[in-house]
Amino acid sequence: MNIRKLSTILFLMLFGFANAQDDLMKELDSNSSKKEPVSAAFKGLQIANMQSTKLPAKKEWYFLVSHRFGDLTNGINNFFGLDNANTKIGGVYGVTDWLSLSASRHTFQKTYELAAKYRIMSQQENGFPVTIVGYNTVDARTDVTKKLYPDITFSNHLAYSTQLLVSRKFSENFSAQLAPMFIHKNLYDAIYDQKNYVMMGAGMRYKISKRVSINADYAARLNLPDEYSGIYHNPFSIGMDIDTGGHIFQMLFSNCQAMNDVSYYTLAPGINGGKGIFFGFNLYRVF
Numbered sequence: 001m002n003i004r005k006l007s008t009i010l011f012l013m014l015f016g017f018a019n020a021q022d023d024l025m026k027e028l029d030s031n032s033s034k035k036e037p038v039s040a041a042f043k044g045l046q047i048a049n050m051q052s053t054k055l056p057a058k059k060e061w062y063f064l065v066s067h068r069f070g071d072l073t074n075g076i077n078n079f080f081g082l083d084n085a086n087t088k089i090g091g092v093y094g095v096t097d098w099l100s101l102s103a104s105r106h107t108f109q110k111t112y113e114l115a116a117k118y119r120i121m122s123q124q125e126n127g128f129p130v131t132i133v134g135y136n137t138v139d140a141r142t143d144v145t146k147k148l149y150p151d152i153t154f155s156n157h158l159a160y161s162t163q164l165l166v167s168r169k170f171s172e173n174f175s176a177q178l179a180p181m182f183i184h185k186n187l188y189d190a191i192y193d194q195k196n197y198v199m200m201g202a203g204m205r206y207k208i209s210k211r212v213s214i215n216a217d218y219a220a221r222l223n224l225p226d227e228y229s230g231i232y233h234n235p236f237s238i239g240m241d242i243d244t245g246g247h248i249f250q251m252l253f254s255n256c257q258a259m260n261d262v263s264y265y266t267l268a269p270g271i272n273g274g275k276g277i278f279f280g281f282n283l284y285r286v287f
Contacts, residue, residue: 035127041167041175043213044248045092046282047203048237049256049264050179050217053133053167055117056094061287064090064104068257068280071270085280088259092284108258110143115261123169135163137261141187152187159185159262163201173207179219183262192230197266198223211243215250219265235268250282 042052045062056062066088090104090113098119105112120132139159146152160183167177179201188195203217216238239252256268257278270276 035124038123038125038131038169041123041131041169041177042205042215043241043243044215044250044282045284046250047177047205047215047217048239048250048252049235049254049259050177050201050203050219050237051117051135051163051165051261052203052205053119053131053165053177055098055119055133056092056100056286058094058097060094062092063285063287064088064092064102064282066259066280066282068254068259068278070257070278071275072253072277072279073275086257086259104260106258106260108260108263109141111260111263112140112142113260114138123167130166130168133165133167135161135165137161139260139262144187156187159183159187161261161265163261175205177201177203177217179203181219181265183265185262185266192232193266194224196223197221199265201265205241213241215239215241215252221266231269231272232266233268233270233272235264236271247283247285250284252280252282254278254280 040054042054044052045054045056046052068086069082070084087107088104090102092100092102094100100117102115102117103113115135115137117133117135120134121128121130123129123131137160140157141159142157144152144157161181163179163181165177165179167175169175181199181201183197183199185193185195199219199221201217201219203215205213205215207213216236218234218236220234233255235254235256237252237254237256239250242249242251254268255270255276255278256264258264258267270278
C-alpha cells in the first residue's frame, strides 16, 4: 500500500472518529437537557373518593372492590354501619399509557358507571409544573323503572360528569390537586337537588412512611341558589393509603355513602349535627 492510500485511509478514519465524538456529545447534551416526567403524585387511582391524576400503565388491568358502610353515628342500632353497606365492583384497563377506560356497578340506585381518563400533560423536572388529566363519566340509574314511571325514557336514566384534574407533586412526601368539574343529571329531585352543578374540588396526599400516606379530598358546589337549604352538603373524605405491593388498600371516612362520581359530589347527606359519617374502603388489585 502506498503512502497516499495509507494517508487517505487514516484521514477518513480520523474524520469519522471526530464526527462520531461530535454526534455523541450532541446526544449527551440533548439528554442532559431533557425534561423528565415527575413520578406519580398519587399512589392510588383515587385520592379518597376523588379521582387522582394517576393512570394505569398500558395493558395494565385493575380490579376494584369498594364498600361504604352505614352511618357510624347510629351506633349499635345498625352495628356501627355494618348492617347496611353500599358496594362497588368494577375494573379499569390501561388502553395506552395516557388513556384508561373503566366500568363499575354500584348498589346505590343500582347504578352502572362508565368512565374515561386521559392524560393531557405531565409534570416535568425543571419543566411543566403540573400534571393535567381529563376524566369523564356517564351513569345509568336503573332503580327507576317503567312500572313506577310509565313515561320514563332511556335518556332519563343518565347522568354525566366532566372533570379536569390538575395535580402537582411538591416533594417526595406531599402532593396536591385541584379539580374543576361540571355535573349534569337528567333525573333529579327538584325539591332537594338540581339539574346542573358547577364545582371545585381539591385533594391532597401526605406520605408518612414508605408504604403509608394520609389522603383527603373536598368539593364545593359553586352554583347553588341563594335560598338553598337542602339536605345535601359539600362532600368531604379523609383516609389512608396502604401499599401492600400487589395492591393499594384505602381506608376512609366520608360524609357520603354513594361512590359513583355524580352521586358522591351532589348527594352527600352528612355531616349535619354530628350525623352522617360513613366508613369504607377501596381495594385495587393490579394484574
